[in-house]
Amino acid sequence: MKYSFLIGLSLILWLSLFLSSYAQTQQAEGNSTRPWTYWWWMGSAVTEPDITYQLEQFARAGIGGVHIIPIYGVKGYEKQFIPFLTDRWLAVFAHTVREGKRLGLGVDLTTGTGWPFGGPHVSPDMAAKEWKINNDKLTSIPTKQQVKRPAPGGQGLVIDYFSKQAVEQYLQQFDSTLIRLPEKPRAVYNDSYEVYGANWTDNFLTEFQVRRGYDLNNQLAAFLDTTRTETSLLVHQDYHQTLAELLRDGFAKTWSDWAHKAGYRTRNQAHGSPGNLLDLYALADIPETESFGSSRFAIPGLRVDANYEVDRFGTPNPLAMKFASSTAHLMGKPLVSSETGTWLANHFQVSLSQIKPQVDELFASGINHIFYHGIPYSPQAETWPGWLFYASTNYGPTSHFWPHLPLLNHYIERCQARLQTSKPDNDVLVYFPIHDLWTTQAKSAGGIHQLEVHHVERWLLPQPFGQLCEQLSTRGYSIDYISDGLLSSLTASKQGIRSISGAIYQVILVPRTTYIPETSLRELAKLARQGAKIVFDGQLPQQAAGFYNHKARSEEVQRLGKSLQQLPTVTVSKGVFETMNRLGIRVELWAAEGLSFIRKSRGYGHPGYGHPQRTLSTDTTQYFITNLSNHFHQNWIALSATGQVNRYDPLTNQSQPLPIRKGSNGQNEVFLQIEPGQSYFVNVSPGNPVYANSASQKRIVDNSTAKSVTLRNPWQIQFVTGRPAMTLSTTIPVLTSWTTLSDSAGYFSGKARYTTTFDLPTGANASAYTIDLGDVREVAEVRLNGQPLGTAWCIPFRLSIPPNRLKPSGNQLDIAVKNLSANYMRLYDRQNPGWKKFYDINIVDIRYKPFDATHWEAMPSGLLGPVTLTPVGQ
Template sequence: MRLALIFLIFLSCFLVRAQPMSTSKPWTYWWWMGSAVTKEDISAQLDFFKKSGLGGVHIIPIYGVKGYESKAIPFLSSKWMEMMQYTVSEGQRRGLGVDMTTGTGWPFGGPNVSTEMAAKNMSILNNSLQVVLTKQKVKRAAPGGEGFVLDPFHSTAMTGYLSRFDSAFADVKNKPRSMYMDSYEAYGANWTSDFTKQFKERRGYDLETELALLNDSTGKPFSELVKIDYQQTLSELLYERYALPWAKWSTKHRFLTRYQAHGSPGNLLDLYAASDIPETESFGTSRFPIPALRVDPDYSIDQFGTPNPLAMKFASSAAHFNGKKLVSSETGTWLANHFKVSLSQIKPQIDELFASGINHIFYHGINYSPEKEPYPGWLFYASTNFGKSSHFADQFQLLNEYVESCQALLQNSKPDNDVLVYFPIHDLWATKAKSSGNVHLLEVHHVDRWLLDLPFGKVSQKLWNEGYAFDYVSDLQLTQLSVDKNGSLNSGNSSYKTLLIPESSYMPMKTLNELKRLANAGAKIVFEKKVPTTVTGYAEHLRQQQQFSREINALTKQQTVKVSADLEKDLAANGVVRELRLAENGLTFIRKRTQNGALYFVTNLGNQFQEGWLQLGKADMVFKNDPMAGKSLLSHRPGKKGNEFFLSLLPGQSCFLQSGLDGARSPHLDNPKQEFEIKGKWQLTFLKGRPTLPHSSEMDQLQSWAELPDSSEYFSGTARYKIQFNLPDGMLRKDAFIQLDLGDVRETAKVTMNGKALGTVWSIPFRMNVNAELLKAKMNVLEIEVTNLSANYMRLRDKQAPEWKKFNDINIVDITYKKFDASKWKPMPSGLLGPVKLIYE
C-alpha cells in the first residue's frame, strides 16, 4: 500500500511537470523590459496565460524601465539564463511552450559584434567604391544586448555572433522550443569585406570595372544586367551566410527556428524555407468593408502601409512547398492606438491570415509587468495589449478558443493549391530600388514599393480575387520539383496542376533549363501573355542571349507549354479548379484537404454576401463547421455543374466547409425573415470599472454611456442594460429559428434572457442564436453586460497621473510615433448602441 501511494505521488508530480504543449492555441510575444523579472511574477503571468487559453510565449528582452535599472538582468548572464530556464520549466508544468529571440531587440547584433563584423554600406563616388560602417546599433536593445548590428553578408560574422550563445547554453537542460529571428532591418547594409571577390567568382567578372553601369540612372545598355548581378550576389550571400548558419546552429542545439525573412534583399521564398516555422507579419489595419468595423483614423497608411495577403503568402508558400506543418505570424501590431483596440477589430485580421495560409498565431503582444505595478502597468510602445491589464482580459479566452478551433483544423490538413506561380525576382532587381543603400527590401509593410506594381503582383492579385488556389515558387525551389504521370508538379510535399510564369522580361539560364526539364517530363507550364526576352548575367551576355532565345522559343513549341492570351481558359484546360462562386460573392478562402476530403476556411471580409446558394469545386456534400456555433449539414440542391449549397455567412463571420455528412441539418427555411426591435425603458447599472462607478440611469433610446452625465465619459469597465419586453403576436413558435442581434456593441456583451445565460458576443456581427422555448409571450427580461475600452479612462489618467510613462528608449508613443498623450482624446462611444432586434423565420 505504501509503495502504491509513493508511486501515485511520483506519477502526479510527473503529470504536473509534463503537460503537453499546444500549437493549435495562439501564442504571444512577451517582452521583458530590461529583463527585470522575478520568478514570482513570471509564475503569476504564466498562470494568466494558461487561464486565458494561450499555448506559449516568445521571450524578447528589450529596453528597461526608469527606476528599475538596479533590477535589470544582463542578457545571457547566469542570472538571465536562470530566469529563462525557470520560465521554460514552469511553462512545461502548465503546458505552455517557450520561444526566444537569438538576441535582444532587433535585428541581430550586440556587444560581441566588432567593427569588422558590423554592417557596412557601399556607395559609388567618382566611379570608385566608398565603404563605411552603417553605424546602426541594435534597435530597442536590452541591457547586455547593446552593440553594432551584424553584417548579414559576412563570411563568419554569424558564427562569431552565435559564439556567446554557445557559451550561454553549454550546460542548459531546460531549453526553449524555438529560436527566433526578427524581420531584416539592417538599413543601408549592402556590402561586405569580400564582396568583390565573391561577386567575381559567382558572376564571372570584376564589379569594380563596371561601377558606371551599376550606378547608372540614365538607362545605359546592360546597366540592368549589372544591377541584377549585384542584387543576386547580395541575395545569395544573405541566404548562405546569414539564414543557413543560424538555422544549422539552431538545429545542432536542438532548437526549432522561426524566421521573419521579410524586409530583406533576398528571395523571401528561399529564406522563409530555411526555417522550421516561416513567419510573416500583420502590421496595421486592413480596410475591410465590414459594416461597423472601425479603423483608427490616426493610423497612417503612408507611414506603414496595410496588411496584404499577397505578402503573407510568401511565408505560407514556403511552408506548403517544403512540407512545414506550422507557419506563423506576428499578429496585431498597431491595429489602433493604445487602449483603443477591440476584439472585434482583431478577428478579421486573424481571419485574413488564416485565409493566407497562416496557422500559428503569435499575438503582438504582452509586456511583462510586475504584479504589484499600478494600472496600466508596463506597456510596449507599439503593440496591441493582450495582457492582464487589457480592457478585454476577461474576454480574451473567447478569442483564443476561436483561434484554437481554427488552427486545430488548419494545422492538421494539407494544402490543396492547383497553381504554382513563379516569382520573377530578377525583374524587380532590374528596377530602381526604393530603399536605403539602393537595394530592394522586400517588406510586408509597403508592398506597393516592390510587389503590387510588378506583373507578378498583378497576376497574383487576379488569381486571389478570382478564386484560384495558388502558391509561389522561386528559381531555387524549381530544382526540387518532379513530375508525375498525370503531368502534375510535385515538390515532395505538395502537388500542383500547373506552373504559371507571370509576364516578365528577365530569366536566368538555370531557370530556363529547369523549365525544359519539367516540360520534357510532361509538366503543364503556362506563360502569361509572353515569354521572358532577356537572359540574366552581364558576363558573356551576347552568347548567352542567343542560346536563351533559341531554347525558350523551342520550349514554347512543346505540347504541354502554352503562351496564354486567355489565362482562365488555359488554366482550366490544365485541370485547375476555380472557386468562382466564392470569389464572385466576395468571400475569402483557403482550400485544404484531409483524409475525409476537401476542407475550406471561408471568411466574409466584405459587405457583399449574406446568404445564398454556392458551389464548391472540390466537394459534393458539405457540412458547415462554425467555430463559434458548432456543426450543421448545409441544405443542398442539384446545380448545372454539381451540387449547390445554401450558406449563411454575414459580413465579419467565418466558418469551415468540409466534405461529409456530419452534423444536424442547417436551419435554412423558406419563410421570409422578420425583425422585431426591442424597445422600451432600458435600465443601466454600472457594475465594475474605473475610476468610479457612475450612477444608475434609465434611457428610452440606447446611446453611448460616454454621453451621460456623472463622469461617465471617463468610465472604463462593465455596465448592465436591462429591459422587459413582450413578443408580437405570432412570433412565439417552438419551431422558429431566432437570433438576437445587438447591433452596435462597444465592445463585448454578455447576454442573459429570462435568467438563462446565452453567452458573450465579442465580434462582428454581434448576434447569437436564441432557443425559441426560452422566450415567453409576455414579460421577457433581457440583460446585457457590456464592457468598453480603456481609452476613456486613460483620457483622465493622462490628465491627472501620467507618471506611468516611464520607459527608456522610445518610452511610449502613439500610433504615429509621436509622444503619447491621451488627455486630448475625445470620448469614445461606449456601451450598447443597438438597435437590439430579434430576427426570426
C-alpha cells in the same frame, strides 16, 4: 489466433508509448494550436515568482506559448535589470522554460535583444557595411547602425548579415551560455530585416566574381549609372543576386545550421530583406510573416483608427503573407506563423472585434500559428496600466479585453487545430520573377530592393506578378509561389506537379516576364517533359538574367523557349483565365463575391489530395471561408469539391449539414449564409450528396430573408464595476452611448448592465431565434429570462436563442457590456502622468509622437443597438 493477439498487443503498446512521447513533446513545446504571444522582458527585470504568476495567467487564458524578447527597461528599476546572457539571466530563463513545461506552455527566444542581431560582442569588422567609392574602386565602410530597442547587456553594433564569418562569431556567445542550459527553448527567432543602408560586406567583390563570373570594379560605370541603360540593369541584377545569395548562405543557412545543432527550431521573418523571400523562408522551420496595422475591411461597424498613417506604414496584404505560407506548403513545414495585430489601433483603443478579422485574413492566406504582438512583462505589484511596450496592441492582463481574451483564444485554437492538421490543396504555382523586380528603381535605403510587408505598393503590386496574383485570388484560384531556387525541388507526373512535401499542383503559371535565368527555363522544360502543365502569360521571356556572357545566354533562353513551345503541355497564352479554364484548373467562382478562403485536405491519403484525380475515399476537402467585405450575405454557391457538406462554426464549436441542390448547369450547389465579419469551415466529405427537395429549398430561402423585429421598450442602465467608480442608474427610451449620460460617464471604463422586457410578435411560430445586438462597444454578456445566452465579442454581435427559451410575453433581457479603457485613460493620463516611465522610445501614440490621452474625445461605449430578433426555422 495467438499470433494476431500478440500483434494487436504490440500495436497497443506501441501506440501508448507513441501517445505518451507525443504528449511529452507537446508539453515541452507548448500547444501550437493555441495562440502564442510575444513577451517583452523590459530590462529583463524579471523574478521567478512573477514569471510563474504570469505564465499561470497565460495558461488559464488559453495561450499556448511565449516568445521572449529582452528589450529596454523601466525607469526606477535599474537595480533589478539583468544583463543579457549573464548567469542570473540564464537562471531566470531556465526557470521560465521549466515552468512552461509544467503548464504546457512553449518558449521561443530571440537570438539577441531588441532587433536586428547585434550587441557588445560585435566588433567593427563584424558590423553591417555599405559600399563607398574610394580611388575609383568599391570599398567597404561601416553603417554604424546600433541595435534597436536593446535590453541591458545587448547594446552595440548590428551584425553584417551578409557575412558568414560575422554571423558565426556572433553566435559564439550563445555557445558558451545558452546552449549549456539543460532547459532549451522550442525555437530561436529572427525579426524582420531592418538593417538600414547595409548593402555590402568586406569580401563582396571576391564573392561577386566567383558567383557572377566577372569583376564588378570593371563594370563600375554601369553599376553607378542612374540612366538605366541595358548594361546597368544587368549589372544591378547581378549585384542584387549576389546580395540575396550572401544573405541566404551567410545568415539564414548559418543561423539555421547552428540552431539545429543546438536542438532548436528556427522562426524567421524574412520579409524586409534584399533577398528572395521564398528561398529565405525555405531555410526556416517556421516561416513567419507580419500583420501590421489594419486592413481597412469593408465590414459594417468595424472601426479603423483614423490616426493610423497608411502612407507611412502601409496596410497588411494577403499577397505578402503568401510568401511565408507558400514556402511552408512547398517544403512540408507544418507551422507557418505571423506577428499579429501590431499597431491595430492606438493604445487602450483596440477591441477584440478588430482583432478577429485580421486573424481571419491570416488564416485565409495560409497562416496557422498566430503570435500576438504582444504582452509586456509586468510585475504583480505594479499599478495599472503596468509596464507597456511602445507598439500597441497589449494583449496582457492589464488590457481591458483580458477577461474576454479566452473567447478569441478558443476561436483561434479551434481554427488552428484544423489548419495545422490539414494539407494544402492549391492548384496553381505562380513563378516569382525576381530578376524583373531587380531592374526597377529601388526605393529602400542603400539603393537596394527590400521586400517588406508594409509597403507592397513599392515592389509587389506594380509588378505583373503582383497584378496577376491579385486577379487569381479575387477570381477564386488557389495559388502558391515558386522561386528560381525552388523549381528544382519539383517533379511531375500524370497526377500533377509534386513538391517535396507531397503537395500536388496542376499548373505552373509564369507571369509576363522579360528576364529569366536559363537554368530556370531548363527546369521548366524538364517538368514539361514529365507532363507538367506550364502557362506563360502573354509571352516567353526573351533575355537571360545577368551581365556575364549575356548575349549567348539570352540566345539560349530563346532557344529553350522555342523548344518549350513544341511541348504539348506548354501554352503561351494571351488569355490566361480562358487557358486555365480549358486546362480544367479548379476555380471557386463565389470568391469573386468578396469571400476569402483557403482550401485544404484532411484524411489518411497522401499529401496533395483534394483534386478529383487524386482524392482517396477517406479524404475530406476543407474550406476556411471568411467574409471580409460587405457584398455577400447568403446564396447558393458551387464548390469545386463534391460530396456531403457540413459547416463548422469555430466561434460556437457547432457543426451542421448544409443543404444541397442541383444548379441550373448541373453542378451541386450548397446554401451558404455568411455575414460580413463571419467565418466558417465548410467540409466536403466523401459520399453521395443528400439533396434538398423543392419545399425545403423554398423554406431555406424564406428563412434567410426572414424579417427582424426591433426591441423598442425602454432600457434600464446601471453601472456595475469599473474606473472611476460610478453609481448612476437610469432609464433611457432608446439605446445610446453611455458617455452621453453624464460628464463623469465619459471617463468610465468598466461594465454596465442593460435591462429590458419584450413580447414576441402576435402569431410568431418560429422554433428558434437569433438576437442581433447591433453596435456593441465592446463586449456583451447576455442573459435571457435569467439564463446565460452567451457572450458577443465580434462582428456581427449575434447569438442564437435555442428553441423554447422565449415566452410569448414578459421576456427579460439582461446585457452586461464592457467598454475600452481609453475613456478612463483620458482622466488617468492627466492625474498620473508618471506611468510613462520607460527608457528608449518610452510610450508613443500611433503616429510615433509622445503619448498624450488627455486631449482624446470620449469613445462611444455600451450597447448602441439596435437590438433585433430574427426568427429561424419557421
